[in-house]
Amino acid sequence: MTSSWQSDLVAEADSWRARLGELGFGDDGHRLRGDLAWQHPVHGHVHARIEVELTDRFPFAAPAVRVLDPGTTMELTFHIDRPALPGLHGNLCLWDGSAHPVDAAPWREPQVLLDRVRNWLEQTAAGWPDDDVCDLERYLVPDAGAFVLYDADLLAGRVGLFKTAPGPTPRTIEVTGNRRPGVIAPRGRQQLHPKDRGLAWVDDLGEVSCPPREWTDLAQALGRADEVTRLIALGAVGYLLLRYSRNGHRAALAVAVQRGGPAPSITACESADTSLATRSIRAGDTAVELANVRIAVVGAGGLGSFAADILFRSGVRRLTLIDGERLRPGNVVRHLAGSNDAGKYKVTAVMDRLAATGFDVGEVERRNRDITRLGDAVELVKTHNVVLDATAHAGASSLLATAADIVGTGTGHTVISACVQREGDIIRADRFPLRRAEQHLPALTSEPVRAGVREAGCGEPVSRTPPAAVIAAAELACRMVIDEATHQCALPATMADVRRPQPDPPFDRLGLLTPDAVSVPVAL
Template structure:
């Protein structure tokens, strides 16, 4: 029995094909071919022959469109996939009322694509040149500031697994051309009388090719954009010295980088195989693009996180990701295997102080952690609390320790530095954040009534009971505390003195309503 959803999809596909047939398209059940009238720049109307294929993804994705004959000599350039099919809409176009579901809108879009191609795509700034080449699985990393100063041959550094290749700023003089290139290849050791030593392996050629009016699609088009360097670079690729070519280019006002993996082909035609690698900028500016609007304002703030356990570890992580580079971590405990299910750190850091483990995880993000300090100690005295508040713009209390919380809230009444206290209650059903000191007529929310008691199971070999709070509640509570902390650090001061989030409904009363 066919479900209604399958029937609806079949009906939509059938109706789409019928509408295309009405304007002269015909073919098998999935692919139809037909005429399309379009207007070239400065010329008379022409008729193109277009192929429309309804893929399995239709109608949630556009049909596959190919131009079989443009009706005039036309060089196909941008906004195509590697298989030659057209890219008509960005992936951000929503499915509801998607324009490609209407054959009339689809054909008008194809006609507009032909006009834009004929005009040379004026004003187009798409920097997605990887799509026009076969793909290479490696990721090429570069620093955009350093890359802008490089040209010619440089060294590369590959990760141990070979999946990542970093472009260095270390120049390397390539071997000199002996005259006429020798076409004999010995696959790595030598070519003719040119010996390929270790220093001449896995090099990259860096070039600025300026504005591109057509994509690089093979070795021939790569040579065209390399200009005067093409012959020398081709020879270096043919003897296996160059494994990468990195092109800086422009598309009108947009800047792009195209990383190509190159190697001698097994056959003479084409002599060089060219594949596109995904390229990624490692600069701090690019790393921080996703850090949020307040990242630049937070960079000089000093924050202390007291308690680097479950909640505290994620609070430190979130604050660091938001741009805070001066963090003080305070905790007296070592990381135990049982902590891992709710802690930021992993197995390799078991046995280290929790403050060390958290800093190690922050270091793995690739940012400078010289401003992160860890103190393997417990907060026990008023002097410690006052010192923390005096030396920081904000202190986060993530201890779940009533005595430490009392010290910090007392200190906030003596020193005008905000304290954000976060805790999880009712075995993870509720997260609560309180901010000290109060402002004006503010009041904290009353203490919550405890939930139903559950038996706390101690860790094997340890007398201290273990909270049954689940990992999701830990992360949610840390995010709540982070919101309040950033509100204070950016001086927005819009958050109330107490925030409470419930993740589970409160237990029903056993007493019937009166």
């Protein structure tokens, strides 16, 4: 029995085929073929012959379109998939499928699809001006083997033979910055030394006007093709790392090569740049500014560990972690660290996780002791731009808030106190000291932790707060910390996210609360 949604898909596909047929396309029940008029920049008005196939992904993805005959002598270059069989053309890449939800997908209208194909042909004939998409891997046979890592900054401008090394995980290969000196040649009948096998040739293809599809294409672009061919034949070169550009956009193509036959065989490897610049792209617009800001996280438990991780990934490097406790196995459900870190001081466990990102932790300071004296709290506030209180301890929070008031408003030193209340029903962050005419939301009394929930060897009751609430609180805290650290000062003195309504106004409604959104009594 066919489901209603299946019937709807079949009906839409049938309607689509019928409408394309009305535009002059013949239908053999599987593919539709027809002529498409387009304007060549030299030959003028020409007619292409194209083939359209609705796949089982329609309408969530565009129909497959292939050019059977462009209507004039013309090489099909970019934005076309590798063909399944030699002598055929691959499917045209007409849209980025992720850019269009199905309810707004332009390919659901046949005429729009044909207009897109017409534009594709005209762009191809013109050489794809202004196109900067760098995806040369798609035009080669994919390699199911190594994932190639390289540091673009380390190899910038360098050409020649470089050593490779095993990457950090299985089936990863790293192209190192160490050049292989001298001449490689076998000695008599002896084979090459193992250290001279699987090396990488690094070169620059320059501006690419046509994607390479076989070895001869690459050889024409290499400055020392004969030498590279010789090294491949010897078994010395196993990989090519080829820089290239398209309309000023720089990229690299990693290729695995194998000797044999009249020419080496090549397959495209997935590859990635490990340079600091590339690894920092996703850190956000404030990363550069945060790099020189001093931030302390007091309390490296659940909330504090995730907040430290977020801040570090966001660009904070001058980070101080403060906590006197060790990590217990029971902590890891709500902690950044894992079971293998049990027994470490929490600050060390967090530090190790930060180091695992690959960024420099040289300016991260660990203090495996608690802040218990007001003088120490004042000194901490004075020596850091922002102090995040993630202790979930009323006494420690009061100590840090008092220290912030002593240091004073306008000094550029603030404390953000963040917590999860009522076992995850509310997450909250408050800034100290208050600025002129500011107020905090009223305090919410903490309900006692349910009796009977205890861990052996741990004196206090254990909260049943779920991990999602802890991570959400860390994100809320980091928003306020970054707002202060970058001097945007756009957020209110309190932000409270009510995740489950409470009987206590104003926390009796869902959503984000701020002092401006509720009536807060003025303290006399």
